[in-house]
Each structure stands twice: as C-alpha cells, then as structure tokens.
Amino acid sequence: MDSEGRSQRHYQVCLIGSGGVGTIASVVLAKSGRAHLTCVLRSKYSYVSQHGWDVDSVDHGKLSGWKPHRIVRSAADAATDENGDQVTYDYVVVCTKQLPNLNPVVGMIAPVMTPGRTTVVMIQNGMGIEEEIIKAWPGNVVMSSVSHIGSSIQEPNMVVQVGKDVSKMGPHLHTGVDDSTSIEKAREFVDMYLSGGASVCEMVEDIQVARWEKLLWNGTFNTVCALMRMDVGELQRSKGRESMLVPMMWEIWNISKAAGHPMPESIVQWMAYRLPDDCDYRPSMLLDLENGRPMELEVILGNALKKAQELGVNTPHMTTVHKLLKLEEWRCQERRSL
Known part of the structure; x- marks a missing residue:
C-alpha cells in the first residue's frame, strides 16, 4: 500500500529511446519497484547490454554498470518475452527525438501496442505530437511528460545528469477514451514515477x-x-x-x-x-x-x-x-x- 492507502500495482513498461533523458527515466521507473522494464536500445545495444550504464546523477548518485530488467535491440524484439510469448504492455514510454519525416513514432511503437490497453507516454519535445498516436489508436490513452532536465550521454556508456528531473505530466483528452480513464491512467504513471525518486513530477489537467x-x-x-x-x-x-x-x-x-x-x-x-x-x-x-x-x-x-x-x-x-x-x-x- 502507498502513503494514501492505495494498493500498488505493477506494470509492464517498454521504454524506447535511451539517451540522456530516457536513461534517467528508466532509472526512475526501475527504482519505483513497480515497473517490469524493457528498454529498447538501438545504436548502443551491443555495448550497454554487456556493460550496462555508468550513471552520475544529481538525483540518483553514482551507479556503475546499471541495467534495467531487460534490454532489447528493437520494439519488435520487445513484443515477446525471453520464451517467445507475447508481452502486453501497460505503458510504452517514448523518449526519442521527434523527427516525423525520418522516424515516425507510430511505426516505431506499433509492435508493442495493444489496442485499447497500452498507454503511450511521450517524453518528447514539440507541439501536436500526440495527434498521430491518437489517430492510430483511438481507443488508447495518450499522455505527455514535459521534462526539464539536464542530462546527456558521454561515450561509450556514461550518463551525466546535472539538472534535476522536473516534469509535468498529464493526459491528452480525446473522444476515443473517457476522460476519467485517461486521467486515472496518467495519475497511475505519475504515482509510479514519483515513487522512483524523481525530483519533481506534477500531474496537470491541461498538459497543453x-x-x-x-x-x-x-x-x-x-x-x-x-x-x-x-x-x-x-x-x-x-x-x-x-x-x-x-x-x-x-x-x-x-x-x-x-x-x-x-x-x-x-x-x-x-x-x-x-x-x-x-x-x-x-x-x-x-x-x-x-x-x-x-x-x-x-x-x-x-x-x-x-x-x-x-x-x-x-x-x-x-x-x-x-x-x-x-x-x-x-x-x-x-x-x-x-
């Protein structure tokens, strides 16, 4: 039970995009103890899968060889577990750069999406970035995290976080999902993120x-x-x-x-x-x-x-x-x- 008497649920979470922001988010989610976390690493998969991340963080201290529960090379690999069984994700967290003409998010996350089930969390820059996700999965909750953090990667596997992890999170309300459901799914994610030691994580009603x-x-x-x-x-x-x-x-x-x-x-x-x-x-x-x-x-x-x-x-x-x-x-x- 948490401090307000609510039962703590555990979630299947897939995080895509482990740069400076994404890796700190993965540390937070893993530290919460409530996320079974699969991280999709593309360019750094080979090195990090062997050596993990070395983290120097203003929020989390120094971590040597840190790894999430599971590291995979692609979203297609994340779609099934080690035994080849399909994984149903509660949350897909997207921390990649927003380059719709080069790497559209819809195609990137499609293998790990379950219609009507998976909530998409966009920890990304930009305006109007939720529209294509809602169009592709009109029955799914979509939420954003607007992040203010100073974090970067130093080769080959060092994550340096000099600015505290401060974010505002909230749902993109849309006609395909009841507002109460969108708000509840967003609140559950915020609770999980806070329990992982984020510096500040505020739930807001108007994420726009x-x-x-x-x-x-x-x-x-x-x-x-x-x-x-x-x-x-x-x-x-x-x-x-x-x-x-x-x-x-x-x-x-x-x-x-x-x-x-x-x-x-x-x-x-x-x-x-x-x-x-x-x-x-x-x-x-x-x-x-x-x-x-x-x-x-x-x-x-x-x-x-x-x-x-x-x-x-x-x-x-x-x-x-x-x-x-x-x-x-x-x-x-x-x-x-x-």
Whole structure:
C-alpha cells in the first residue's frame, strides 16, 4: 500500500529511446519497484547490454554498470518475452527525438501496442505530437511528460545528469477514451514515477499549457542559439534576448492564448531572464546542428507556426527563424548525403 492507502500495482513498461533523458527515466521507473522494464536500445545495444550504464546523477548518485530488467535491440524484439510469448504492455514510454519525416513514432511503437490497453507516454519535445498516436489508436490513452532536465550521454556508456528531473505530466483528452480513464491512467504513471525518486513530477489537467510553456524555451533559446552558433550566455550578452527571444516568446504566448491554453503573462519575463549572462549551456538543437544531426525543427517551430496561421496570429520573428533554420537543415542534409 502507498502513503494514501492505495494498493500498488505493477506494470509492464517498454521504454524506447535511451539517451540522456530516457536513461534517467528508466532509472526512475526501475527504482519505483513497480515497473517490469524493457528498454529498447538501438545504436548502443551491443555495448550497454554487456556493460550496462555508468550513471552520475544529481538525483540518483553514482551507479556503475546499471541495467534495467531487460534490454532489447528493437520494439519488435520487445513484443515477446525471453520464451517467445507475447508481452502486453501497460505503458510504452517514448523518449526519442521527434523527427516525423525520418522516424515516425507510430511505426516505431506499433509492435508493442495493444489496442485499447497500452498507454503511450511521450517524453518528447514539440507541439501536436500526440495527434498521430491518437489517430492510430483511438481507443488508447495518450499522455505527455514535459521534462526539464539536464542530462546527456558521454561515450561509450556514461550518463551525466546535472539538472534535476522536473516534469509535468498529464493526459491528452480525446473522444476515443473517457476522460476519467485517461486521467486515472496518467495519475497511475505519475504515482509510479514519483515513487522512483524523481525530483519533481506534477500531474496537470491541461498538459497543453505545459507544452506551450516548454515551447517558450525550445522555440526561442534552442532555435536562435542554433542559428547563431551561440551558447545561452553569448546570446544574452549580445542583446539577442531583447531583440529576438522576448519578441518570439510573446508570439508563442499569443498563439497559446488563441488556441485556448493561456499562460500567465509573468512567465515570459521569468523564462527570458532566469539564467545568468555567463551561462555556457549549449542547447540541443545547436549540438545537433554542430554535429550534422537532424533537428527537431518542425515539431518545435513548424507545428506552432501552422497553428498560428490557422488562428490568424502574427509571427514575424518565429517565421524568419524557421525559414533560416530550414536553410541550415538543407545544408546539413547535403553534407550527410556526400
């Protein structure tokens, strides 16, 4: 029984995408003692299946050779157990980058989905990312975790978490599932995640507001740092915060309000000025661009701009940054094709 007298259920959980965020999520779920956890590792399967993860975490301390219950190479392998019997998953947790044109989530998770049973938990960036999942499995619960965490991978198997695991989680309510069922499934996952030692995990009724709040960072600092090849401190000291970031944040704020998910006005000031001017943090989109990797451009800016156009919201700064990053994306694609 938990502290509120509820019986603790145990769940079959499949986690796909063990990068910095996904591996810490897998540690949390395993520590809860309530998840029989299967992790899908693609590029790192061979090494981690032998040596495990070495973790240096602000939340969980140092772990050497840590492994979840089971490691597999693909979702198809996760679909059956060691004896070849079908596994019915209660939760599928998706922690991959959101690249719908290169690696659509629907195809990725299909082997481990049971219609009407499996809840999808999306620990991913972007807006509108739940729509294709709901379309593919209209009778399943879909929920999001909007994560704020500082965690990265150092080769070959080191996970370094320097920022606490702080997240807001909640269901995407839709007509295929009763709202009460969606809320209950989301609450069960939040309870499990909290029991695994997450720093902060808050259940929210309107997960879209949390996604728009995250976009205030991802749609501004993440994108402009990438475009200008600057870290956060450089961008702020250059006055780019005042000339670009704050105007972009107000455009995002206006889209959110028009979409029926208003944020408090004070959040713009807080998001723009919360980090010191000597902050040397290099956002993920900048690192992707520097390393020639695909960026999450469309789910971060593209989908928000589509919503703005649909609602008649003016977005001159966001539109310009999106167009310039599309040129950078083209250049990266050209280099990868050589």
